[in-house]
Amino acid sequence: MKPNLIQKFVSLAAVAAMVVGAGGVRASEEIMEASGNPVLTPELPIEQAILTRAPFVPPAIERKHTARVVVRLEVVEEVQRLADGVEYTFWTFGGGVPGSFIRVREGDVVEFHLDNHPTSKMPHNIDLHAVTGPGGGATSSFTAPGHSSQFTFTALNPGLYVYHCATAPVPMHVANGMYGLILVEPKDGLPKVDREYYVMQGEFYTTGRNGEEGLQMFDPEKAVDERPPYVVFNGAVGSLVGDNALQAKVGETVRLYFGVGGPNLTSSFHVIGEIFDRVYPEGGTKLVQENVQTTLVPAGGSALVEFKVEVPGTYILVDHSLSRAFNKGAIGMLKVTGPETRVVYSGKEIDEVYIGQASDAGSAASKREAQLIAAKKEAIEANPEIAEISKEIRMERGKKVYLTACFACHQADGKGLPAIFPPLADSDYLKADKERAVRAVVKGLSGPITVNGKPYNNMMPPQDFSDEQIADVMTYVMNAWGNEFGTVTTAEVKKVRRGE
Amino acid sequence: MKTGECRWSRGRRTRRVRPTLLRRGFGGQARVVALCAALFCVVALCAAEMVRVPAGEYRPLLKEAGEPGSVAVAAFEIDERPVTNGEFLEFVRENPKWRRSRVSSLFADTGYLAHWADDLDLGERAPAEAPVVRVSWFAARAYAAWKGKRLPTTAEWERVAAVGFTTENGATEREYRAFVLGWFSKPTPEPLPAAGVARANLLGVRDMAGLVWEWVSDFNTALVSGESRGNTDQDRNLFCGAGAVSARDLENYPAFMRAGFRSSLRANYVVPNLGFRCAR
Numbered sequence: 001m002k003p004n005l006i007q008k009f010v011s012l013a014a015v016a017a018m019v020v021g022a023g024g025v026r027a028s029e030e031i032m033e034a035s036g037n038p039v040l041t042p043e044l045p046i047e048q049a050i051l052t053r054a055p056f057v058p059p060a061i062e063r064k065h066t067a068r069v070v071v072r073l074e075v076v077e078e079v080q081r082l083a084d085g086v087e088y089t090f091w092t093f094g095g096g097v098p099g100s101f102i103r104v105r106e107g108d109v110v111e112f113h114l115d116n117h118p119t120s121k122m123p124h125n126i127d128l129h130a131v132t133g134p135g136g137g138a139t140s141s142f143t144a145p146g147h148s149s150q151f152t153f154t155a156l157n158p159g160l161y162v163y164h165c166a167t168a169p170v171p172m173h174v175a176n177g178m179y180g181l182i183l184v185e186p187k188d189g190l191p192k193v194d195r196e197y198y199v200m201q202g203e204f205y206t207t208g209r210n211g212e213e214g215l216q217m218f219d220p221e222k223a224v225d226e227r228p229p230y231v232v233f234n235g236a237v238g239s240l241v242g243d244n245a246l247q248a249k250v251g252e253t254v255r256l257y258f259g260v261g262g263p264n265l266t267s268s269f270h271v272i273g274e275i276f277d278r279v280y281p282e283g284g285t286k287l288v289q290e291n292v293q294t295t296l297v298p299a300g301g302s303a304l305v306e307f308k309v310e311v312p313g314t315y316i317l318v319d320h321s322l323s324r325a326f327n328k329g330a331i332g333m334l335k336v337t338g339p340e341t342r343v344v345y346s347g348k349e350i351d352e353v354y355i356g357q358a359s360d361a362g363s364a365a366s367k368r369e370a371q372l373i374a375a376k377k378e379a380i381e382a383n384p385e386i387a388e389i390s391k392e393i394r395m396e397r398g399k400k401v402y403l404t405a406c407f408a409c410h411q412a413d414g415k416g417l418p419a420i421f422p423p424l425a426d427s428d429y430l431k432a433d434k435e436r437a438v439r440a441v442v443k444g445l446s447g448p449i450t451v452n453g454k455p456y457n458n459m460m461p462p463q464d465f466s467d468e469q470i471a472d473v474m475t476y477v478m479n480a481w482g483n484e485f486g487t488v489t490t491a492e493v494k495k496v497r498r499g500e
Numbered sequence: 501m502k503t504g505e506c507r508w509s510r511g512r513r514t515r516r517v518r519p520t521l522l523r524r525g526f527g528g529q530a531r532v533v534a535l536c537a538a539l540f541c542v543v544a545l546c547a548a549e550m551v552r553v554p555a556g557e558y559r560p561l562l563k564e565a566g567e568p569g570s571v572a573v574a575a576f577e578i579d580e581r582p583v584t585n586g587e588f589l590e591f592v593r594e595n596p597k598w599r600r601s602r603v604s605s606l607f608a609d610t611g612y613l614a615h616w617a618d619d620l621d622l623g624e625r626a627p628a629e630a631p632v633v634r635v636s637w638f639a640a641r642a643y644a645a646w647k648g649k650r651l652p653t654t655a656e657w658e659r660v661a662a663v664g665f666t667t668e669n670g671a672t673e674r675e676y677r678a679f680v681l682g683w684f685s686k687p688t689p690e691p692l693p694a695a696g697v698a699r700a701n702l703l704g705v706r707d708m709a710g711l712v713w714e715w716v717s718d719f720n721t722a723l724v725s726g727e728s729r730g731n732t733d734q735d736r737n738l739f740c741g742a743g744a745v746s747a748r749d750l751e752n753y754p755a756f757m758r759a760g761f762r763s764s765l766r767a768n769y770v771v772p773n774l775g776f777r778c779a780r
Contacts, residue, residue: 077687089685118611118772119688122757123764144764145771146611167764169756172684207678217678217685220753 044068044109051100054234055246057196057257058103061185066107073100074115075124075143075165075178082204082230083237083329085213090235091122091165091176097235098200098261099163099180106158106187111150112137118146123167125149129300130161130182138166158186160283160302162259171223171263175205177235179261181302186285193306194252199240201269201297201319201330202261203228210328226264231324233317233332240317240332248309250338255306259283262299268320269303270294271334273313280304294320309336311345391475391487398476401469406477409460414481420458422451425481434478438488438496441470467493550577550780551704558655558662561755573659578652579777581696581706582714583643585616586628588635591643593620598639607638609770615691629694631712631775637767640715640776651717652779654762658755661708663701670701671752680709680754688773709754715776719762 049071050058076095082088093099104110116124123144127136131153140151164170165178179202206216210229222228233240240246248254260267276292283302289295297303309315317332318325325331340347380386403412406424410416414425424430429451430437439445444462448455463470471490478485557570592599592613599619603612613634617623626632635643637651644650652660664670671677679699692712700706765771 079687089687119690121684121688121773123761142764144761144769145773147764147769168760169753172753172757215686217682220681 046070048072049102049104049110051094051102052198053094053096053100054098054198054200055240055244057101057183057198060189060192060196061103061105063105066105066109068109068111069104070111070113071102071104072113072115073102073126074117075120076117077120077122079215081236082206082216082232083211086206086208086211086237087215088204088206089176089215091120091124091173091178093126093163093165093178093180097177097179097202098198098259099178101180101198101257102163102182103185104155104182105185106155108155108184109152110155111152112141113148113150114141114143115148116143116145120145122173124165124173124178125167126163127166128153128161128163128182130155130157130159130163130184132156135166136163142167155184158184158285160184160257160259160280160304162261162283162300162302164261164300169220172218172220174261174263175203175223176218177202177204177261179259181257181259183257190255190304191306193255195246195248195254196257197246197254198257199233199246199317199332200235200259200261201231201233201265201267202235203263203265203324203328204230204232206230223263228265229328231265231319231328231330233330237329238331242333245314245333245335246317248334248336250309250312250336250341253277253306253308254334255304257302257304258297259302260297260299264299265319265321265324266299266301267297267330268294269297269305270318270320271305271307272316272318273311274307274309274315274334276305276307278304278306309334311341312336312338391479394472394475394487395479397469398472398474399480401465401473402476402480405463405465406473410477414477414483419454419456422449422454422456424477425483426452427483428452430478430483431485434474434486434488435492435496437478438470438474438493441465441474442493442497467497549580551580552577553656553660553703553705556659556668558659560655560658561752561759571655573655576652576656577780578656578660578705579649579779580700580704582631582712582775582777583640584629584695585622585626585632588613588632588643589620589622589628591646595642595646598642603639605768607768608636609768611770612636612639614770615772625691627691627694629696630692631695631707633692633712633772633775634770635715635774635776636770637715637719637765641717643776644778647778649778649780651715651776654716654718654721656779657708657714657716658758660701660703660705661758663703663705663708665699665701667702676701683710684754684757692773712773712775713758713761713771715774716762719765720767 045065045067047067047069049069051071051073052058073093074095075091075093077089077091078095079087080090080097090097112126112128114124114126123142125135125138125141125143127138129136131137133153137151137153141149143149161182161184163180163182165173167173179200181198181200204216205219205222205228206212207219207222208214208216208229230237238244246254258267258269270293276295277290278287279289279292279295280287281289281295281303282298283304292305295303295305313336315334315336317334319330381390409421410424411421414423416423422429429449440460441463444460446459448457450456465473467490470493471488474488474493477483478488553573553576555575556573558573559570596602597604600613600616601619611634613626613632615623615625615634617626622628641651662668662670664673664676665679666676667673670680695711696706698706698710701708765774
């Protein structure tokens with residue numbers, strides 16, 4: 001602070017002391033405070049920062065001058081959904097994970113208030129990577145539950161910065177969701193785009209396995225070993241899918257402010273079906289790369305990616321370390337609507353059979369070969385001896401299948417249980433319609449039926465067997481216990497399964 | 501133990517025990533037996549209120565080169581459970597300067613006993629058996645002195661908290677670890693549940709975890725404060741990496757959390773989940 005400014009403060013305080021009289025003690029405190037805070041620059045216009053919850057981003061800063069920006073961020077510890085049926089006590093900056101997006105301009109003086117909600121169990125603080133100074137603000141913002149801290153910093157360096165809680169044990173605070181992004185826009189602003197979104201990746205170390213329902217605890221052992229059951233975008237499995245998917249229209253340019261909270265894993269960030277036209281790696285301000293498929297984002301780091309969407313459809317955001325995407329939740333969606341652009345992407349034009357053999361599928365030799373193989377197969381099947389042997393083989397295999405599943409209800413002797421499970425042995429229902437019987441095995445059967453004159457009303461679930469196994473077991477039941485109802489081939493089962 | 505204390509305890513216990521027995525329809529001889537049982541409970545409670553902790557040692561979470569790895573802790577007594585709203589009400593009844601409307605702002609933040617209905621009325625949010633919270637260090641210390649006791653030191657408190665359900669070292673007990681960590685995974689319920697109900701540790705002390713944070717007499721020595729940090733060469737703060745430099749047991753997350761919590765406090769602070777218990 002300039003000396004004349006200090007003088008101004010002191011004299012102001014002195015005037016205040018004179019006016020208030022009995023309030024002299026308070027006034028002297030103000031002097032202390034004023035001289036202890038040289039960053040106070042009262043000339044600056046004061047602005048309240050607009051904070052947004054992910055995936056939304058505050059509007060671009062239009063002003064061309066420096067301001068004193070007041071940021072008020074509340075820490076709340078809250079049970080929220082981590083996945084369907086799975087809950088977790090998230091520790092949040094602003095009520096959600098990731099924390100509220102903060103947007104200021106290079107050179108702004110940021111007056112930062114950190115409020116720790118009275119219901120919080122833990123003290124918290126904030127380390128903003130955008131701050132130049134010890135702890136990035138953490139040393140000045142350590143706040144007990146039900147208290148509030150204030151500190152002020154000048155946003156010296158433009159860029160996209162991660163902020164996070166830095167209270168011990170730090171990995172736990174971060175693993176519980178305490179991270180977010182602060183954008184310090186360069187003085188001249190960022191290039192205009194049509195859409196801006198905020199996506200942040202983080203992993204969760206739950207005591208239960210992925211998908212285990214109920215309120216999950218933080219597991220310090222898994223955290224130390226870096227074995228998270230969940231790796232997600234924006235704090236929950238499915239936070240960016242369905243109705244919550246990001247939206248854009250054909251022809252628009254999208255900018256993603258992508259950050260990784262961690263606490264431990266980096267992200268191989270990729271959008272399936274798109275190419276990043278421009279990447280500002282590591283959240284810096286220099287455009288260093290164009291036409292990027294996958295950009296690596298470190299834990300506690302960020303990146304700006306921009307791309308124009310030319311073709312309508314759904315684009316999938318993933319961490320291309322793919323087990324995280326397909327098994328742990330790191331999946332998001334960008335839905336692009338608008339007219340098709342066949343020149344850029346045609347959609348499926350041809351769907352035809354491909355025979356992966358060495359010789360040309362259309363050659364005369366291969367056609368002749370296929371004919372002979374078919375003829376041989378026909379000749380074998382026509383031979384009654386061979387047909388009988390193959391029926392016996394089928395029955396033996398079918399018996400095994402029968403004794404793994406069917407016998408429990410229909411009984412080993414095929415007589416079923418009176419009024420509950422209909423008989424198969426000497427069953428008029430089975431004999432009358434082979435196809436109907438196969439359908440019962442393939443697709444299940446429920447509702448009233450009459451077998452040998454007696455009513456049954458029960459439910460048979462579809463049986464999870466291969467077509468071959470069903471042909472076997474059907475052949476078995478149609479020829480066991482004195483039945484002589486014929487055989488069932490795999491082709492017949494396939495036909496039923498297809499619904500022909 | 502002072503006689504006044506015993507008399508008070510008996511009064512409270514009688515109120516709680518007898519109606520239950522009467523409701524069950526005891527009569528005649530059974531009633532005599534029940535009364536005897538109740539009296540026995542009262543005696544047992546008076547005796548059991550403080551637990552004798554044999555001499556032992558405390559291994560501080562943070563240590564600097566040259567400091568001893570463990571600190572000897574002499575034998576002492578500690579309350580079996582945290583001080584309750586009901587007990588604290590007696591204190592403010594007898595010590596009007598600690599009532600909510602009269603307490604000096606130097607000694608307690610605004611929010612002191614804010615969950616009570618009034619100066620001498622607990623109300624629904626502060627059940628008599630629940631631990632008292634929203635009390636400053638000054639108030640906790642005054643209560644302890646009134647009882648002829650004192651606040652435990654960090655070393656004493658941690659010595660007791662390190663004991664598990666079945667062994668001296670709770671850190672190696674899977675069940676105890678899960679119990680301690682489980683508390684951090686759930687929001688603080690309102691109103692708080694009763695004190696002295698949860699499973700006791702091997703020493704017979706309850707609620708060292710799982711209910712509320714607790715004041716210790718030397719809470720402000722947990723870490724070097726922000727102001728004096730500038731005067732020391734070593735940054736002993738627990739922020740970010742610095743906390744990991746001097747800590748001995750990097751995987752003892754609950755100890756980190758307690759140290760972190762204590763270091764966020766000032767003596768006039770009141771916190772909705774911070775109570776205390778006494779030692780002697």
